[in-house]
Amino acid sequence: ETGVTQTPRHLVMGMTNKKSLKCEQHLGHNAMYWYKQSAKKPLELMFVYNFKEQTENNSVPSRFSPECPNSSHLFLHLHTLQPEDSALYLCASSQGSYRGSGSSYNEQFFGPGTRLTVL
């Protein structure tokens, strides 16, 4: 496997189910991201992990719970979702950043996404 992979590619779940989305990167990166892509809305950054530490939680409801056990894997645990949570969930990775590292920017590489439908 190369690049960023996501499983499953498609998921249909009821509002009372608990499921998890998985992301794995094979690029040697240290930062990982979850984005939500809803129809006719901009991609929204949900969470950022930098060297396994969560550095960003963009006001995401608690029914979404991220987990980053190591720099290569990122999970998004889902429970008690709502139909409006149906969207494409994209994972990305990049080189990690150190606070105060200056003007560097590390390109983000995206996975193919998980298409989630909440019934």
Added chain:
Amino acid sequence: AQKVTQAQTEISVVEKEDVTLDCVYETRDTTYYLFWYKQPPSGELVFLIRRNSFDEQNEISGRYSWNFQKSTSSFNFTITASQVVDSAVYFCALSLNTGFQKLVFGTGTRLLVSP
């Protein structure tokens, strides 16, 4: 606050036509980065270009070219001699120099190239 506007929701062209995708951004920061990504039907975002705010030189890469103008806060993308394989959704994005690489995306422009 940062914002990216892609006013064109969908553009349809015939193969071999040139097409320009517009992007206007807002930020109060003096140091920032601008990007274009392509999202084909398979779903993943494919990186096309990154520009930092101090580099206003236009860039050409094959059939792709980008026009960055700070005076109008625009970063437009032109595809010359479009091909069916160019059909995709194209996103413009902005990131500040925060060290944590938060991308702010526009709503995207869907490009349909017909034979």
